[in-house]
Amino acid sequence: MKHLTWFIVFITTAALAFQGSGGTTRAPQRVFRLDGGEVTYVVGVNDSGQLQMIYWGKRLPASQEFTTPKSGQSLSSFDMSSNTTPQEFTGWGEGLYVEPDLKITFPDGNRDLVLKYAYHTTSRDELDVVMKDISREIYVKVQYHIDPTTGIVRRSAEVSNRTGTPFTIEQVASGTYHLPRATNYQLHYVTGRWAGEWDLQQQPIHGGKTVLESRRGTTGSQNNPWIMINHASDHDEDQGDVWFAALGWSGSWQIAIVQDAVKGVRVTAGPNAFDFSYYLKNGETFQTPYFYGGFSDRGVGGASRLLHRFEVDSLLPHAPHPKLRPVLYNSWEATTFNVDETGQMALAEKAADIGVERFVMDDGWFGRRNSDHAGLGDWTVNPTKFPHGLKPLIDKVHSLHMDFGLWVEPEMVNPDSDLYRKHPEWVLNFKGRPRTEGRNQLVLNLAREDVHDYVLQVLDKLLNDNDIAFLKWDYNRNWSEPGSPAAPAEQQKNVYVNFTRSYYDILQKLREKHPNLEIESCSGGGSRVDLGVMHLTDEVWPSDNTDAYDRLLLQEGFTYAYTPAVMMAWVTESPTWVNQRSLSLDYRFLSAMQGSLGVGANLNKWTQEDFAAARKMIETYKSIRETVQRGDLYRLMSPREGEQSVTESVSRDGKQAVTFAFLHSSSQLYPFPRIYLRGLDENATYTLRVAHGTMRDDTPQQATGGYWMHHGIDVELRGDLQAAMFILDRQ
Numbered sequence: 228m229k230h231l232t233w234f235i236v237f238i239t240t241a242a243l244a245f246q247g248s249g250g251t252t253r254a255p256q257r258v259f260r261l262d263g264g265e266v267t268y269v270v271g272v273n274d275s276g277q278l279q280m281i282y283w284g285k286r287l288p289a290s291q292e293f294t295t296p297k298s299g300q301s302l303s304s305f306d307m308s309s310n311t312t313p314q315e316f317t318g319w320g321e322g323l324y325v326e327p328d329l330k331i332t333f334p335d336g337n338r339d340l341v342l343k344y345a346y347h348t349t350s351r352d353e354l355d356v357v358m359k360d361i362s363r364e365i366y367v368k369v370q371y372h373i374d375p376t377t378g379i380v381r382r383s384a385e386v387s388n389r390t391g392t393p394f395t396i397e398q399v400a401s402g403t404y405h406l407p408r409a410t411n412y413q414l415h416y417v418t419g420r421w422a423g424e425w426d427l428q429q430q431p432i433h434g435g436k437t438v439l440e441s442r443r444g445t446t447g448s449q450n451n452p453w454i455m456i457n458h459a460s461d462h463d464e465d466q467g468d469v470w471f472a473a474l475g476w477s478g479s480w481q482i483a484i485v486q487d488a489v490k491g492v493r494v495t496a497g498p499n500a501f502d503f504s505y506y507l508k509n510g511e512t513f514q515t516p517y518f519y520g521g522f523s524d525r526g527v528g529g530a531s532r533l534l535h536r537f538e539v540d541s542l543l544p545h546a547p548h549p550k551l552r553p554v555l556y557n558s559w560e561a562t563t564f565n566v567d568e569t570g571q572m573a574l575a576e577k578a579a580d581i582g583v584e585r586f587v588m589d590d591g592w593f594g595r596r597n598s599d600h601a602g603l604g605d606w607t608v609n610p611t612k613f614p615h616g617l618k619p620l621i622d623k624v625h626s627l628h629m630d631f632g633l634w635v636e637p638e639m640v641n642p643d644s645d646l647y648r649k650h651p652e653w654v655l656n657f658k659g660r661p662r663t664e665g666r667n668q669l670v671l672n673l674a675r676e677d678v679h680d681y682v683l684q685v686l687d688k689l690l691n692d693n694d695i696a697f698l699k700w701d702y703n704r705n706w707s708e709p710g711s712p713a714a715p716a717e718q719q720k721n722v723y724v725n726f727t728r729s730y731y732d733i734l735q736k737l738r739e740k741h742p743n744l745e746i747e748s749c750s751g752g753g754s755r756v757d758l759g760v761m762h763l764t765d766e767v768w769p770s771d772n773t774d775a776y777d778r779l780l781l782q783e784g785f786t787y788a789y790t791p792a793v794m795m796a797w798v799t800e801s802p803t804w805v806n807q808r809s810l811s812l813d814y815r816f817l818s819a820m821q822g823s824l825g826v827g828a829n830l831n832k833w834t835q836e837d838f839a840a841a842r843k844m845i846e847t848y849k850s851i852r853e854t855v856q857r858g859d860l861y862r863l864m865s866p867r868e869g870e871q872s873v874t875e876s877v878s879r880d881g882k883q884a885v886t887f888a889f890l891h892s893s894s895q896l897y898p899f900p901r902i903y904l905r906g907l908d909e910n911a912t913y914t915l916r917v918a919h920g921t922m923r924d925d926t927p928q929q930a931t932g933g934y935w936m937h938h939g940i941d942v943e944l945r946g947d948l949q950a951a952m953f954i955l956d957r958q
């Protein structure tokens with residue numbers, strides 16, 4: 228992508244002159260402009276002193292000037308101006324009925340909050356606008372950062388209590404994004420559940436409010452904190468204006484999408500307001516999570532590509548150069564809890580033989596963990612299964628030229644564990660009430676300092692004692708009875724925020740102490756995937772559903788928001804445990820190769836032919852993984868729309884394009900629809916390499932990018948559950 232220069236300027240309305248220098252300025256009226264990539268975002272202080280959206284969309288000429296915004300008209304006595312003004316951050320006051328960004332209860336029972344512009348600061352890449360309540364010493368710093376390449380805006384807010392007394396935040400958001408008034412918007416989001424995550428939904432935006440949320444303590448898979456909004460169209464993958472937003476928060480969250488009284492659309496996000504409060508003492512500040520927003524005029528596909536680019540270049544650990552994902556083997560589906568030294572060594576030998584680069588031992592290696600009924604919390608090596616500790620296995624794995632990874636679930640405890648017997652008070656609970664178990668386990672209260680320190684110390688020791696390159700960090704239930712009895716009554720609900728902050732802190736400290744460590748975020752599949760956790764983990768596990776056909780649908784939903792660079796996908800057994808569906812090994816490989824490839828099958832059951840086929844597939848994958856993990860993804864045919872699914876990834880340097888094609892079922896003699904590639908250079912010549920499957924016999928070996936994109940290519944796929952893969956190399 229062309230690297231466009233970007234800048235933030237503030238324009239005084241009197242002179243409309245640019246001022247590039249930073250600093251602190253006090254003045255009654257301001258307009259602020261942010262440019263990044265192909266996006267312009269403009270806000271201003273209106274005639275009522277409120278911070279108001281002016282423009283968010285395609286980049287405008289630098290010479291474009293903006294006037295001071297006017298607050299919205301009061302429609303009638305039923306809709307005061309506060310409801311029709313597109314305020315960037317608003318307190319609950321002045322007759323506001325749309326979603327507030329901040330709602331506070333003061334100790335005297337007063338709940339009115341009216342925020343007005345106080346001052347602002349700008350620096351090269353940031354804008355902070357400080358708002359203050361009209362009478363109380365409450366300050367909100369409304370924070371903006373724009374990404375220079377993608378134009379993705381990062382919003383957050385810092386609430387400061389300088390009132391002299393504590394108060395209770397009842398609801399807080401990172402900020403509100405506003406879309407221009409229109410009547411034909413549609414909302415894209417995902418729903419899901421265990422083994423059925425990433426189910427894409429699309430619905431018109433009507434009057435009223437749509438709330439996407441998690442009340443579960445963590446991100447959850449029932450919704451994901453990501454949305455896209457475009458104008459209704461039949462061809463939205465490639466064309467049209469799209470606004471998107473995603474919240475970087477792994478606790479309970481909500482995104483409210485409101486069509487207001489004048490058909491403006493507001494998108495407000497933050498910690499979930501349900502059962503929420505945060506007790507903020509005098510002198511303390513509350514920093515909200517980051518809420519990202521972006522714009523693309525290249526359809527939903529273009530919006531996804533921007534997000535992928537942003538995640539890889541700006542968000543992931545080690546960005547802009549996160550490491551490519553190694554091909555891994557994971558023992559879970561092969562052995563479940565029955566892990567031991569001999570069995571794991573035998574699997575490791577077989578995994579190395581097919582070209583695996585990382586061997587991961589899953590659940591079952593610690594405490595008295597022979598099933599999911601016991602052991603969580605006791606993170607010491609099980610002496611029966613590993614009489615000499617983990618060292619012999621790790622040495623063996625290293626001797627096979629692989630690195631070693633280990634499964635942990637540090638935030639959980641089984642009641643049947645030494646830890647729980649010693650510290651029953653360490654779990655989330657309401658005093659004197661039953662403790663509801665999920666998968667026979669309870670959630671440790673990470674908001675407690677002693678629990679935070681214990682978890683950090685246990686993991687640190689595990690990593691000091693063993694040469695571990697990778698942790699698969701799991702989290703296998705949601706909250707119940709979210710009490711924190713040791714905290715004073717008025718601070719009980721701080722647990723929602725403090726738990727997540729503590730989780731992030733542990734991840735961060737571990738990374739600092741062990742800079743080469745890589746971590747996967749897993750939560751019984753894809754229940755903890757968001758832009759918050761992505762900043763601290765190197766990959767995610769999208770679903771426990773490893774049926775390679777189901778995966779096509781899951782992976783499509785996943786890539787709307789998240790990059791294939793972090794999307795782990797394993798080749799597992801056939802028939803699959805999920806659906807009892809039989810799939811060829813090739814099909815299973817090609818499906819998993821659309822993301823970060825892993826193998827999770829029981830290699831002890833494989834034939835010599837399986838090993839030979841796997842060796843070849845993994846070798847091919849290594850030759851294309853950079854394209855798949857870093858390139859631009861084009862979703863050419865959706866598995867939701869017919870019998871076919873086709874994706875294409877084009878490498879960043881434009882030298883390679885990799886296409887995967889899948890056929891669910893042939894019928895009535897129809898051939899596979901023609902595939903029209905995208906993202907190629909019209910005039911360059913590309914040579915075709917068929918890695919799997921066959922093309923129609925009149926397919927040229929070489930052709931221009933224009934030919935592959937406009938004439939297209941015919942792949943011969945017939946039967947049920949067939950797959951093909953071809954590569955175009957630019958000459």
Ligand code: GLA
Binds near residue numbers: 749
């Ligand atoms: C979760 C994970 C699985 C596996 C099991 C182990 O379900 O998603 O991949 O690690 O836990 O108990």
